[in-house]
């Protein structure tokens with residue numbers, strides 16, 4: 001499903017180069033459950049953004065479902081992004097919209113009518129324990145509650161590819177376990193799940209663990 | 224050092240009341256090392272903001288170093304805040320300032336000359352592993368790197384009271400351990416340390432663990 005070949009991502013900073021990704025080759029098949037781990041700054045979020053078509057490599061190729069992403073038109077790229085559920089490490093909620101409106105956003109893009117998408121947003125928020133926070137704005141929510149709104153939004157259209165960048169970083173172990181159970185349920189229905197996590201106990205639940213260091217993949221183990 | 228008595232924090236939302244804190248009594252002595260735990264939404268960050276003089280209770284009293292915080296003048300309150308090192312759950316870095324400038328900010332308030340505060344910021348950032356990221360803006364840093372800048376900023380003036388709201392949530396276990404070692408070193412020099420954490424292994428290192436649930440303290444154990 002996903003194939004990265006020779007992928008690099010280099011930033012220019014003060015006349016020097018920072019290699020966020022320094023040569024990555026990676027194949028992920030449809031239906032896999034992958035954990036992506038590694039030290040802070042090792043390139044995990046950068047890799048996730050490339051996989052999610054939110055950024056482009058400096059060099060190398062990314063084929064998604066057989067198509068080279070760099071050759072897609074802006075419309076095709078946008079269409080591809082909407083098939084991907086992305087949980088951002090920093091949430092990226094709309095500050096002026098309620099939890100319910102934030103969670104419903106992907107359905108709005110999909111043309112789902114207002115009443116139905118509000119209902120589905122309410123249901124998904126209830127599943128992540130926020131049934132009593134539907135009308136709260138992000139600034140009226142705790143850190144872990146904001147994280148759960150971001151998760152609800154990523155999952156609400158039941159996309160085929162789920163990319164979750166540290167989805168439990170702000171959650172107690174019980175809430176974190178519930179979130180992981182929800183992600184795994186969606187995966188068992190046939191979806192592809194990639195989770196960045198700093199928690200070894202979470203990584204241990206995946207079927208494959210990829211470890212990064214300094215912009216490279218240094219380990220890739222299947223269980 | 225810190226005494227909360229009958230503290231409540233209530234928000235009005237859509238004509239209903241949300242009690243973020245529903246009656247908290249808490250004493251913390253100078254030199255203590257306290258972990259604050261509890262489910263997402265249980266009131267930990269709200270409590271931390273009150274302790275840090277960043278917010279006021281709806282009812283009840285907060286005495287800090289013997290003085291009732293509600294009776295302080297704006298200037299006295301600002302002076303009190305500057306003696307407290309606060310690591311925010313969402314970092315709150317200045318987006319237009321470099322890592323070095325962000326870390327140096329408390330020294331600027333303290334009237335430290337530019338050259339000295341730049342040097343001290345560079346040193347503190349090196350201690351949290353960011354010696355090669357001094358000139359990066361927050362958006363040019365990974366999530367865990369931003370968290371470490373926030374930590375460096377909180378610690379740089381070696382304040383007597385350290386309030387850290389989930390300081391390792393975005394860090395791998397090795398970086399997290401280094402950060403904790405730094406916090407504990409400052410504590411061993413005589414400071415008061417309160418850490419909110421979802422990680423039981425981190426909470427186990429504290430000398431006292433306070434557990435919250437639904438805006439109340441439900442457990443308070445000393446080791």
Ligand SMILES: Nc1ncnc2c1ncn2[C@@H]1O[C@H](COP(=O)(O)OP(=O)(O)OP(=O)(O)O)[C@@H](O)[C@H]1O
Nearest residue numbers: 140142143144145234243263264265266267268269
């Ligand atoms: N401005 C507000 N209006 C209404 N409710 C609020 C507001 N701010 C916070 N809350 C509510 O107060 C409760 C406590 O929030 P707080 O941020 O203290 O939780 P927390 O324990 O830090 O959670 P987490 O572990 O997720 O960070 C939450 O249920 C939240 O929805």
Ligand SMILES: Nc1ncnc2c1ncn2[C@@H]1O[C@H](COP(=O)(O)OP(=O)(O)OP(=O)(O)O)[C@@H](O)[C@H]1O
Nearest residue numbers: 011020040041042043044045046363365366367368
């Ligand atoms: N715009 C940029 N300019 C320069 N360097 C950048 C930029 N964006 C990211 N970087 C660097 O790229 C590296 C990888 O960042 P990335 O966010 O992928 O790390 P990460 O593995 O997700 O880390 P964390 O676990 O802390 O979230 C970091 O060292 C970061 O400083």
Ligand SMILES: [Mg+2]
Nearest residue numbers: 045089365366
């Ligand atoms: Mg990251």
Ligand SMILES: [Mg+2]
Nearest residue numbers: 142143268312
């Ligand atoms: Mg919090």
